[in-house]
Amino acid sequence: MIIVLLAFCSILPMFFILFFITRKGISVINWRFLTELPKPVGEIGGGISNAIIGTFMLIGIATAFSVPVGILAGIFLSENRKSRLASLTRLCVETLQGVPSIVIGIVAYLWLVVSMGSFSALSGGMALGLMMLPVIITATEETLKLIPESLKEASLGLGVSYPRTILKVILPAGVSGLVTGILLSIARVAGETAPLLFTAFGSPFMNVNILKPMNSLPLMIFNYATSPYPEWHTLAWGASFILIVFVLGLNLFTKVVTRRWKVQF
Amino acid sequence: MESTILRIEQFSAFFGAAGVLKDIKLSIPDKRITAIMGPSGCGKTTLIRCINRMHELNPDATVSGRILLDGEDIYATDPIIVRRQIGMVFQKPNPFPMMSIYNNVIAGYNLNGIRLVQNEKDRVVEESLRKAALWDEVKGALHRRGTFLSGGQQQRLCIARALAMQPEVLLLDEPTSALDPKATSHIEELLVQLKDTVTIILVTHNMAQAARVSDYTAFLYLGELIEFGPSGRMFTAPKEKRTEEYLTGKFG
Amino acid sequence: MNHSRAEVLVLEPKTETMRWRKPALSESSFRKILSAAGAFVLLLLLAILLSLIIASLPAIRSFGIGFFFGSTWDPVRSEFGAFPFVLGTLATSFLALIISVIFSIPISIFLGEYSAQGPTATFIKSMIELLAGVPSVIYGFCGLFLLAPLVRILETKLGVAPYGVGIFAASLVLSIMIIPYSASIGREVISLVPSDLKEAAFSLGATRFEVIRKVILPYAGSGIVAGILLSLGRALGETMAVTMVIGNSNFIPKSIFSPANTLPSVIANEFTEATGSLYLASLIKLGLVLFIVTTLINLIGKLIIRRIGVRE
Numbered sequence: 001m002i003i004v005l006l007a008f009c010s011i012l013p014m015f016f017i018l019f020f021i022t023r024k025g026i027s028v029i030n031w032r033f034l035t036e037l038p039k040p041v042g043e044i045g046g047g048i049s050n051a052i053i054g055t056f057m058l059i060g061i062a063t064a065f066s067v068p069v070g071i072l073a074g075i076f077l078s079e080n081r082k083s084r085l086a087s088l089t090r091l092c093v094e095t096l097q098g099v100p101s102i103v104i105g106i107v108a109y110l111w112l113v114v115s116m117g118s119f120s121a122l123s124g125g126m127a128l129g130l131m132m133l134p135v136i137i138t139a140t141e142e143t144l145k146l147i148p149e150s151l152k153e154a155s156l157g158l159g160v161s162y163p164r165t166i167l168k169v170i171l172p173a174g175v176s177g178l179v180t181g182i183l184l185s186i187a188r189v190a191g192e193t194a195p196l197l198f199t200a201f202g203s204p205f206m207n208v209n210i211l212k213p214m215n216s217l218p219l220m221i222f223n224y225a226t227s228p229y230p231e232w233h234t235l236a237w238g239a240s241f242i243l244i245v246f247v248l249g250l251n252l253f254t255k256v257v258t259r260r261w262k263v264q265f
Numbered sequence: 266m267e268s269t270i271l272r273i274e275q276f277s278a279f280f281g282a283a284g285v286l287k288d289i290k291l292s293i294p295d296k297r298i299t300a301i302m303g304p305s306g307c308g309k310t311t312l313i314r315c316i317n318r319m320h321e322l323n324p325d326a327t328v329s330g331r332i333l334l335d336g337e338d339i340y341a342t343d344p345i346i347v348r349r350q351i352g353m354v355f356q357k358p359n360p361f362p363m364m365s366i367y368n369n370v371i372a373g374y375n376l377n378g379i380r381l382v383q384n385e386k387d388r389v390v391e392e393s394l395r396k397a398a399l400w401d402e403v404k405g406a407l408h409r410r411g412t413f414l415s416g417g418q419q420q421r422l423c424i425a426r427a428l429a430m431q432p433e434v435l436l437l438d439e440p441t442s443a444l445d446p447k448a449t450s451h452i453e454e455l456l457v458q459l460k461d462t463v464t465i466i467l468v469t470h471n472m473a474q475a476a477r478v479s480d481y482t483a484f485l486y487l488g489e490l491i492e493f494g495p496s497g498r499m500f501t502a503p504k505e506k507r508t509e510e511y512l513t514g515k516f517g
Numbered sequence: 518m519n520h521s522r523a524e525v526l527v528l529e530p531k532t533e534t535m536r537w538r539k540p541a542l543s544e545s546s547f548r549k550i551l552s553a554a555g556a557f558v559l560l561l562l563l564a565i566l567l568s569l570i571i572a573s574l575p576a577i578r579s580f581g582i583g584f585f586f587g588s589t590w591d592p593v594r595s596e597f598g599a600f601p602f603v604l605g606t607l608a609t610s611f612l613a614l615i616i617s618v619i620f621s622i623p624i625s626i627f628l629g630e631y632s633a634q635g636p637t638a639t640f641i642k643s644m645i646e647l648l649a650g651v652p653s654v655i656y657g658f659c660g661l662f663l664l665a666p667l668v669r670i671l672e673t674k675l676g677v678a679p680y681g682v683g684i685f686a687a688s689l690v691l692s693i694m695i696i697p698y699s700a701s702i703g704r705e706v707i708s709l710v711p712s713d714l715k716e717a718a719f720s721l722g723a724t725r726f727e728v729i730r731k732v733i734l735p736y737a738g739s740g741i742v743a744g745i746l747l748s749l750g751r752a753l754g755e756t757m758a759v760t761m762v763i764g765n766s767n768f769i770p771k772s773i774f775s776p777a778n779t780l781p782s783v784i785a786n787e788f789t790e791a792t793g794s795l796y797l798a799s800l801i802k803l804g805l806v807l808f809i810v811t812t813l814i815n816l817i818g819k820l821i822i823r824r825i826g827v828r829e
Contacts, residue, residue: 150355150357150359151359151361151362153319153355153359154355154359154360154361154423154426155361155372155376156319156322156348157317157319157348157352157353157355157427158348158349158352158372158373158376158377158426158427158430159345159346159347159348159349159373159377159430160345160373160376160377161345161377164376164377164378165376168376169361169376172363173361173362173363263362263363
């Protein structure tokens, strides 16, 4: 039937993408590719080590920024279902979720790049953190809402204070949902380019200083793919392979592993 | 004359504007089992939740009047302290699912940041489990999570957890309504043994249970205390007409 | 056991080893911290809006609303008319929407009505989720190297200038990217159609297809519309894939095969080279409009979903 045909057709692109990236990318991957710095144009070889390190560092900064605030805000929302502030906050979380990534980049530019006077990993990390925040807040709120009230009562009934009840009983009970939210948000931002275009900016060098520009896998793919040099295109295919394996792998990992930690009520 | 451990004076409780308890005056005798009985909606659960100050967790809840534990007004005390002196066991057993049996029993200490030496901990755990008549059944599996236990065992675990805090009063809110008859009778026997160590207040809608287990019974109807007295007399020769009607099944 | 009357904060220990300590964090402080976290998010959003407005003020003062009808974008001459980008954005988004709906509605019907459980359904659901997880830059990369050559061939056959990149290619790539959004909501909504409605129709002799057309789709209609709105919101804001495949031209596109630029793509292409505050302010003004429009569309979409009670 037409419907079934169309339904299956729409997932064909997925196969094409995976197929081509694997075919073109996997031959590029070798140890040197992963550990060397990119070479100037015209020279053969080179690698993507700075992009790999950069991606992880940017994710680290973003996580440090978004996880504490995100979890606290998520607790706030699940503990205050009806208050005015909570409803407004929920609205803001939804809005933030939908903000185009390039606009987030502009904002991070205005807040950090202008004031610091240079591009930096810090501003890039903050931009990514802004994108992770709504996902973490929503995951936290939804997870905690599912925890039965009886658990809270059991703890309060023992004379445990409210803060300790939340932090030592409720949060641990929801840890699998929280970790899922964090991992999924990481998967979301690991592939983001637009917010980094004028914040972290990219760099051909290895850099671990968060106050300086930093490269990342998506940035590198963008720069190399849109360049006129075929050697760089090849590197981009390799980098794409690494990136897509990381992102899709993380998604898969999240689904499979966090199921085991789920507490049954 | 029995000594009174808990005195409830002119006590009323509200959810917003709606009154749930009206001017309750009750003296709970020390080291005895007092049953609180009445039809659904009579306020018995609200009453005990006021005794351990859980009623006020609801943002619309208000109270008036006094409840005195050993002469101290519990509403003038930090509710956390009150809840450590007055323990509660809930209708549906609620052991902490992420913790082992051992840690469940000692949870009141762990969660409150009280550090005990390992021997002390072991002692408290064993004592509490023995008092709850659960020790022999779980002593070989203390470090497993409690989820494999049967309903009755889980409820006894909750009792052990409450007892570990060495409370003066133990409140039980229909503790056997979710359990099968065998588990129910285990718990009833347990309560009778426990009353030497701790005063017990038992909310139940099961008249036969109240008659079997309790020394004193209070009968509540529509938020008011209708009658209170020794159980033997209450069940055979109630003074109030409404008590008699309830006992004979005319309502509730 | 004695406790003083006025401020009982410490219970006398019953045994040597029981030392009751007041919790380090009091309840009211903790609640204040939680509220602060919530308020922080609120302030964050306001700060984003304010920053965008303030930074685009030079452009707002110079051009006003006419900004969006001006057809020349020439930074050298300080002429900033955004109409080419508005056109590019609308063209790519709506074309992508139309193409994606052709696929996402059948998926929704298939998953919501035909086989909600079972290996095929799980397979398709997983594939759709994977589609949503692929980074935008990879879509762009594949679009540039795999799709654009095919479009170039098509254009040659049609006798049009064979750029390969352009509105058409960008719309194709975009349409694949937004399929997951309308498909998942559509599926939810369709599976919520009450079975007694469907059974009534079947018992009157309707075929499967007629039931879909006349009962399910109308009932699930508003939910499907909401899903489409959310896809639109996503399409409008999509940057990287479009940037790489749209051809980067600041002139008004003449046909769907022309290269063009969208609001996000011109920002991506020119932001780091923008000299002069008017130039930058103009680009930021584009960002501001993007922010407002996508927010409105997303909120309307979510409002519809909430009204009909679907869980996303």
